[in-house]
Amino acid sequence: MGSVTGGAFGTFVGKVGNVVGYIRLGKPCVRNAPKKSTKPRSSGQLSVNKKFQMGRKLISHTKEFINVGFRTAALGTGQTAQNVASSWNIKEAITGVKPNFLLDYSKVLLSKGDLPVANQPVVEYVYPNLKFQWRVASDLEAKYERDQVMLLAYHPKWERSFSVLSGNRRNVGEEELYLIPMAESLNRNISPEDDFVETYISFISDDRNEISDSVYLGRVYLSSGTQD
Secondary structure, three states: OOEEEOOOOOEEEEEEOOEEEEEEOOEEEEEEOOOOOOOOOOHHHHHHHHHHHHHHHHHHHOHHHHHHHOHHHHOOOOOOHHHHHHHHHHHHOEEEEOOEEEEOHHHOOOOOOOEOOOOOOEEEEEOOEEEEEOOOOOOOOHHHHOOEEEEEEEEOOOOEEEEEOOOOEHHHOEEEEEOHHHHHHOOOOOOHHHOEEEEEEEEEOOOOOOEEOOEEEEEEEOOOOOEO
C-alpha cells in the first residue's frame, strides 16, 4: 500500500495498483510495479547477476567512503554515488571467467576525480593502527597543500570497513587509521591467512568539491603485520 506525503495532492510513496511511487535524489518518481518472471534465467543473465551481487556487496560495506568518493563523479548523471561506483567496479574490478568471478582489490576504485593522487604512498601496521605515509614533493603547488587525506581499510572476512574521511592535510605526509573499533566488536577467532585488510588512500579538496582517484596500497595482514 502506498502513502501520500505533502498533503492530499502530494507525492505518493509505495505501491498503488500497478505502479510504484518513490523518491530518488530528492525527486518524486513513478514506475511500473515489477513483475516476477517465470522464465529460467540464461547463463549470461546469471553471470551478470553474480557480478552485480559482488559489486553491490563491496559498495554496501564501504558506502560512507563511496558517498564522498564518488559524489562529484555522480553529479549530473541522475545516479547516486553508490550507483556510479557500483557500475565502475563491476566493469573494471571483477575478473575471471564464469562462474569463477573474483574481485580484484588492486583494481577497485573507491573515489574518482581529478585531484593529484597520493605520491608514493605506503602503509604499515603498528598495533593498533595502520600508519599511512606519502611523499610531499618540494614543488607541491600551494592549492593542493590543504587537501585532506581519506583512508580506508576493508576486511573481507569481517565484511567491514573502517575509514578516515577528513584526515591530515596533504603537506603533512602521514596519517593513522585506528582499527581497534573493528577488532573489539567482532569475533577475531579466524585463521591468520584470513586476517587481513585491503587498504586505500585518496585526497579531497579543502572545500570538498574536488577529489582524487583512490590508490590501492595493498593487503596488510593483521596477525603478522606483513604486507602483500
